Amino acid sequence: MVVNRKAIRLLLLGSLLVLSACSNNNTAGKNKKETSVVTQNIKTDELKANIGKDDWVIVDTRANDAFNGWALDGVKRGGHIKDAVDFSADWLKVKVDKQDEKLTEVLKSKGITTDKNVVLYDANGKDAQNVVEYLQDKGFKNMYKYDVKEWAENQDLALEAYPNYEMLVPSSWVNDLINNKNYGNPYKIFEVSWGDEAKDYKNGHIPGAVHINTDEVEEGPVWNRLKDKELEKFALRNGITKDTTVVLYGADSMPAFRTAVILKYMGVTDVRVLNGGFTSWKNGSYQVEKKVNTKKSVTAFGTVIPANSEYIIDLPEAKAIQANKNNGTLVDIRSWEEYTGKISGYDYIEAKGRPAGSVWGHAGSDSSKLEDFRNIDNTMRSGSEILSMWEKDGINMDKELAFYCGTGWRAAEVLFYADVLGVNNITLYDGGWNEWSMDTSNPVEKGEPNKK
Structure with a gap:
């Protein structure tokens, strides 16, 4: 008999490959079984009994709007369980640099650690599982x-919602508004950004939205709001009265918050403001249009502007607060480098420092960022x-808190958030560091503040 050694070698090699594959598959299955974590549902009484314990953490995995107070996904009452922290499943979808590193830091900051019992709750059966x-x-x-x-179905169990959570709206609410599911005042939707070109708006916007250029509400060189008479013309030109429900958003939300604060000052x-900006609308897979909608004017605003004058203050009032620290505080919403005078933060502001006696209130990494006040999805x-x-x-x-930044944008967003949270006696110092630094007689500090 002639022995085909080549065929035998191939046969033996094939057998070894099969055995190896079987071995690898069995090992993979064994490892998968060993590393798989079986989560179980927790009952309401058990959850209630463990709230506040050091070795337990309660995590709200829903959209940020539900945590704030909106009743979404069929929940009868909005808000979050007492002592719960938020870690939204939506954050896992965000594509940013060093996403996992940033989310890991978020987990740590919220006390969500491997040594604890972690309860993850949702209302749609999906968010918690994703997390x-x-x-x-x-x-x-x-x-x-x-x-x-x-x-939420048990009225005896408390849910915590921010006192003015409705000021920040989810994209689903805006969609319902457009489709006449929200009944109330006449409404207007505006996409807000700087400049006449409105590139973001023309690339796609919420149906029916009209573009607002921030030059319509403020002017240089200080970049304060326009005079009251000019603001009235702005309102009439855009069809805004004191009774209009005004919804604002943008590719970046900061210009929208700036305009929102001015409108509240006027008396609307x-x-x-759409929470999370235009990204939240796109993530909801709602309709987008590209046609340029024209402004439709009205003839009367309905009240004398400003009807809410204390919402924004100017240099004289800011100096009065600075001089009497027992009654109020100037809160600096700029980066630490700006606050301590290492940089001005702006190419058109030369002076560095801060109003004497002001307190740092955090902001972000530069003059266009607010990471300290925003989640990863903004x-x-x-x-x-x-x-x-x-x-x-x-x-x-x-005390009275007067928020300021360089020219009012960052501080306006933070003021709006403080309002959402129900903080009382708050205002925007409109001129900010830009205006304060123009008069060399105004007291200025640099460096780290003295801790007393």
Whole structure:
């Protein structure tokens, strides 16, 4: 018999490959079984009993709007469970540089750690599971899921909502507004940005939205709001009365907040900002249009402007607050480098420093950022975290708080957030550092403040 050694070698090699594959598959299955974490549903009574315990953390995985107070996904009452922290499943979809590194830092800051029992709740049966799978890859094992609808149905169980959460609206609410599901005042939707070109607007916007150029509400060189008579013309030209529900948004939300604060100062009683900006609208897969909608004017605003004059103050009032620190505080919403005078933060502002006696209120990494007040998807950060941050800064909430930045944009957004949270006696110092630094007689400080 002739032995085909080549055929035998191939046969033996094939057998080894099959055995190897089987061995690898069995090992993979064994490892998968060993690393798989089985989460179980937790009952309401057990959840209630463990709230506040050091080795337990309650995590709201829903959209930020639900945490703030909106009743979404069929929940009877909006808001979050007491002592719950937020870690939205939406944040896992955000594409940013060093996303996982940033989310890992968020977990740590909120006390969501592997040594704790972690309860993750939602209302749609999806959000909690998505976060479970993310945490499982990070070594979390003791995880439980909970349907918050059960909690919301029991009126004896408290849910915490921000006093003015309705000022920040979800994209679903705006969509309902467009489709006549919200009944109330006449409404206007505006996309806000700087410049006449309106590139973002023309690339696609919320149906029916009209573009507002921030030059319509403020002017240089100080970049304060326009005079009251000019603001009235702006309102009439854009069809805004004191009774109009005004919804504002943008590719970046900061110009929208700037305009929102000015409208509230003027006397518009119902001003809303889309939480998370235009990105939240696109993530909701709602319709987008590209046609340029024209402004439709009205003949009367309905009240004398400003009807809410205390919402924005100018240099004389800011100097009075600076001179009497027992009654009020100038709160600096700029980067630490700007606050301490290392940089001015602006190419058109030469002076460096801060108004003497002002307190740092945090901001972001540069003059166009507000990471300290925003989540990774640019929605508003947890209110308890904002207030805790200010408490550590030594900001007394019982005093009048006048927020300022360089020219008013960052401070306007933070003022709006403070309003959402129900902080009283708050205002925007419109001129900010730009105006303060123009008069060399105004007291200025640099460097790190003295801690007393």
